[in-house]
Amino acid sequence: VTVVAAHDGADPIDAALPGPDRLRVAIIGIGLMGGSLGRALRAAGHVVIGCDLDDHRLQRAVELGAIDEWKPSITAAARGADVAFVAVPVLQVADAVVAALDAGAAVVSDMGSVKGPIVDQVRALRPAALRRFVAGHPMAGSEQTGVEGADPSLFTGRTWVLAPTPETDADAYATLRTLLASTGADVVAVEPDLHDELVAVVSHVPHLAAGTLMRLAADRSADAGVLLRLAAGGFRDMTRIAAGDPGIWPDICAANRGAIVSALDEYLAALGEIRDLVAAGDRPGLFHLLEQASRARRNLPVSAASAGPLVELRIPVPDRPGVFANITTALADRGVSIFDLEVAHSAEGGAGVLVIVVAEEYVERAEQALADRGHTCSVHAIG
Amino acid sequence: VTVVAAHDGADPIDAALPGPDRLRVAIIGIGLMGGSLGRALRAAGHVVIGCDLDDHRLQRAVELGAIDEWKPSITAAARGADVAFVAVPVLQVADAVVAALDAGAAVVSDMGSVKGPIVDQVRALRPAALRRFVAGHPMAGSEQTGVEGADPSLFTGRTWVLAPTPETDADAYATLRTLLASTGADVVAVEPDLHDELVAVVSHVPHLAAGTLMRLAADRSADAGVLLRLAAGGFRDMTRIAAGDPGIWPDICAANRGAIVSALDEYLAALGEIRDLVAAGDRPGLFHLLEQASRARRNLPVSAASAGPLVELRIPVPDRPGVFANITTALADRGVSIFDLEVAHSAEGGAGVLVIVVAEEYVERAEQALADRGHTCSVHAIG
Numbered sequence: 001v002t003v004v005a006a007h008d009g010a011d012p013i014d015a016a017l018p019g020p021d022r023l024r025v026a027i028i029g030i031g032l033m034g035g036s037l038g039r040a041l042r043a044a045g046h047v048v049i050g051c052d053l054d055d056h057r058l059q060r061a062v063e064l065g066a067i068d069e070w071k072p073s074i075t076a077a078a079r080g081a082d083v084a085f086v087a088v089p090v091l092q093v094a095d096a097v098v099a100a101l102d103a104g105a106a107v108v109s110d111m112g113s114v115k116g117p118i119v120d121q122v123r124a125l126r127p128a129a130l131r132r133f134v135a136g137h138p139m140a141g142s143e144q145t146g147v148e149g150a151d152p153s154l155f156t157g158r159t160w161v162l163a164p165t166p167e168t169d170a171d172a173y174a175t176l177r178t179l180l181a182s183t184g185a186d187v188v189a190v191e192p193d194l195h196d197e198l199v200a201v202v203s204h205v206p207h208l209a210a211g212t213l214m215r216l217a218a219d220r221s222a223d224a225g226v227l228l229r230l231a232a233g234g235f236r237d238m239t240r241i242a243a244g245d246p247g248i249w250p251d252i253c254a255a256n257r258g259a260i261v262s263a264l265d266e267y268l269a270a271l272g273e274i275r276d277l278v279a280a281g282d283r284p285g286l287f288h289l290l291e292q293a294s295r296a297r298r299n300l301p302v303s304a305a306s307a308g309p310l311v312e313l314r315i316p317v318p319d320r321p322g323v324f325a326n327i328t329t330a331l332a333d334r335g336v337s338i339f340d341l342e343v344a345h346s347a348e349g350g351a352g353v354l355v356i357v358v359a360e361e362y363v364e365r366a367e368q369a370l371a372d373r374g375h376t377c378s379v380h381a382i383g
Numbered sequence: 384v385t386v387v388a389a390h391d392g393a394d395p396i397d398a399a400l401p402g403p404d405r406l407r408v409a410i411i412g413i414g415l416m417g418g419s420l421g422r423a424l425r426a427a428g429h430v431v432i433g434c435d436l437d438d439h440r441l442q443r444a445v446e447l448g449a450i451d452e453w454k455p456s457i458t459a460a461a462r463g464a465d466v467a468f469v470a471v472p473v474l475q476v477a478d479a480v481v482a483a484l485d486a487g488a489a490v491v492s493d494m495g496s497v498k499g500p501i502v503d504q505v506r507a508l509r510p511a512a513l514r515r516f517v518a519g520h521p522m523a524g525s526e527q528t529g530v531e532g533a534d535p536s537l538f539t540g541r542t543w544v545l546a547p548t549p550e551t552d553a554d555a556y557a558t559l560r561t562l563l564a565s566t567g568a569d570v571v572a573v574e575p576d577l578h579d580e581l582v583a584v585v586s587h588v589p590h591l592a593a594g595t596l597m598r599l600a601a602d603r604s605a606d607a608g609v610l611l612r613l614a615a616g617g618f619r620d621m622t623r624i625a626a627g628d629p630g631i632w633p634d635i636c637a638a639n640r641g642a643i644v645s646a647l648d649e650y651l652a653a654l655g656e657i658r659d660l661v662a663a664g665d666r667p668g669l670f671h672l673l674e675q676a677s678r679a680r681r682n683l684p685v686s687a688a689s690a691g692p693l694v695e696l697r698i699p700v701p702d703r704p705g706v707f708a709n710i711t712t713a714l715a716d717r718g719v720s721i722f723d724l725e726v727a728h729s730a731e732g733g734a735g736v737l738v739i740v741v742a743e744e745y746v747e748r749a750e751q752a753l754a755d756r757g758h759t760c761s762v763h764a765i766g
Contacts, residue, residue: 159612201616206621211676212653218679226573226715229542229579234624235585241617241682246673250666264658270466270595275647290629293594295602297626332609
């Protein structure tokens with residue numbers, strides 16, 4: 001694993017300095033997500049520095065083992081960090097990322113649920129530093145809130161999206177990826193705008209649809225006593241996510257407005273079609289649509305994890321912008337799950353070799369995805 | 384418990400005749416629901432006679448312990464039955480109910496997911512026999528299908544709706560209610576049309592909405608590899624019901640067309656409102672709606688069951704049509720959960736006393752509901 005060297009001349013601030021694999025991680029914003037990440041990374045042996053607007057919360061974070069220590073500003077926390085994570089409300093992410101980049105953190109990432117607008121803002125504000133920023137989004141959550149609910153296993157087995165851009169530095173990505181894998185997360189690379197379009201479909205619109213369904217039922221309050229007893233498992237399943245904290249949704253809807261409106265319009269059109277089929281008594285039409293849905297749902301995999309033997313793909317990569325993002329997202333598009341990834345630099349500098357570890361079952365798809373984008377690779381079985 | 388006396392002069396057909404609490408039950412249609420009911424009622428000590436179009440299925444039902452024996456026709460199965468259940472596809476229910484009533488079953492019920500149209504059809508075809516028919520709908524289901532999936536605990540703790548009408552005979556209702564309670568179901572009385580309106584909201588529209596959401600995601604098949612890894616728990620929860628057998632939905636949509644179209648129109652209007660709030664960036668408006676939904680979902684009770692002490696309400700009931708349906712549905716409207724119910728006839732005949740057992744916590748609400756409808760009751764603590 002390539003480890004980022006010491007940088008920016010920051011002084012060590014305590015005796016527990018990172019060893020070669022032990023990173024110094026800053027987390028900006030110690031709520032449920034930031035606190036869970038802190039606990040997971042400390043459990044994996046890293047040093048975690050916290051920063052938050054609320055001193056009381058920082059104190060609790062130390063008591064709960066979510067951070068080793070805390071600093072009074074983003075600049076102080078991010079200075080000398082190998083990786084800085086921004087875990088603040090989505091509309092405040094870009095400014096905090098810029099502050100962490102300016103403080104000299106070697107790699108900066110975030111945990112916001114929208115990626116395109118954040119990348120665009122950082123690109124506009126600090127174009128030269130974008131190589132050190134890799135936007136991220138862990139697909140995990142909890143009914144708990146705040147640092148009190150922080151759970152070191154929150155990310156285990158969950159998908160963690162990283163959204164590399166053409167500017168992304170391969171070493172920065174590899175460092176971040178390895179660090180995140182130590183939380184048990186399943187890291188996948190997705191282009192920022194595609195991420196936003198897809199989460200609108202699988203997360204944002206489902207949340208709005210569940211909330212609307214719950215309100216529809218709640219509006220029948222005159223019949224509430226009976227209605228709630230008729231609400232069997234299907235209704236409970238469908239509306240469960242509506243119970244979450246409503247406070248985050250105005251921000252998410254503002255940040256991902258375009259993709260959400262477009263997915264909602266598609267959903268409204270498709271529901272209108274179903275409504276017309278019911279009204280017209282079109283039985284074959286209804287059966288056809290519901291049969292499609294049933295088949296798709298039954299094909300939804302329970303987990304992307306794989307248990308087969310692993311194979312190493314070694315891909316020579318030219319030192320050219322965009323190559324790295326291009327390769328990782330191409331593999332993700334084909335459904336190839338990356339088990340591990342590192343960058344092997346040639347002794348002569350310049351171009352290097354991207355080493356990607358995948359389950360054997362993915363080799364054929366990976367080779368095809370790489371060939372489509374004009375890359376070659378060699379395949380090596382590993383122990 | 385009032386037990387219906389022998390009737391219609393039907394001959395006993397085997398030596399295992401029912402004792403005073405052991406009923407002779409016919410089940411018409413031995414699929415998942417009919418088979419599960421058969422297993423549950425046999426486990427509770429009743430005798431179950433099956434009837435189905437498919438002899439092979441009847442043979443399996445005997446082997447699986449879902450029925451004691453089978454008869455070649457509805458008429459033969461229902462003749463001499465204390466209670467006959469019709470568990471056939473919803474559009475075929477009314478005809479089978481009429482056949483069971485004509486065969487002389489003392490009480491006939493069904494398990495269809497729509498109630499108003501079935502009651503209307505039976506009322507039109509056999510107005511005089513409607514007193515012996517109490518439409519029903521167990522709010523239970525399974526991923527399993529057919530008699531092979533029959534599960535005697537399918538109804539345990541689940542709501543079983545009975546839909547009494549002004550014509551319903553109190554003894555018929557009490558017999559049926561006691562029998563169903565022996566499966567572990569939580570029986571609740573709801574007027575037929577209100578049932579249909581409410582299940583459209585909590586069952587039918589949610590199913591169509593889940594299927595549509597699943598199709599929306601499946602349409603992005605070009606990005607399927609990534610999309611499915613982004614689909615976190617919320618999406619899985621929301622679309623789970625879409626995996627069920629699509630074959631039953633054209634019938635349900637046909638049978639409950641009016642209520643479904645009307646609930647879908649409300650849902651479309653409410654979703655359109657959300658869509659406009661997102662497009663307009665109306666943060667307070669979005670927060671308000673999602674906060675309502677979150678509060679309503681958090682108030683959704685996990686179970687209607689109660690553990691407190693029980694109380695008996697004794698309600699003098701005049702021998703007048705509609706009184707009984709009026710009382711049971713009034714209690715359900717107020718959220719009063721009925722633990723047990725029986726009819727005590729006066730020695731002189733004519734009017735009687737309806738005895739309803741409820742948890743102590745419901746007494747005040749029950750008294751108010753009864754007073755609202757012009758009934759008095761006396762309250763007695765029970766051991």
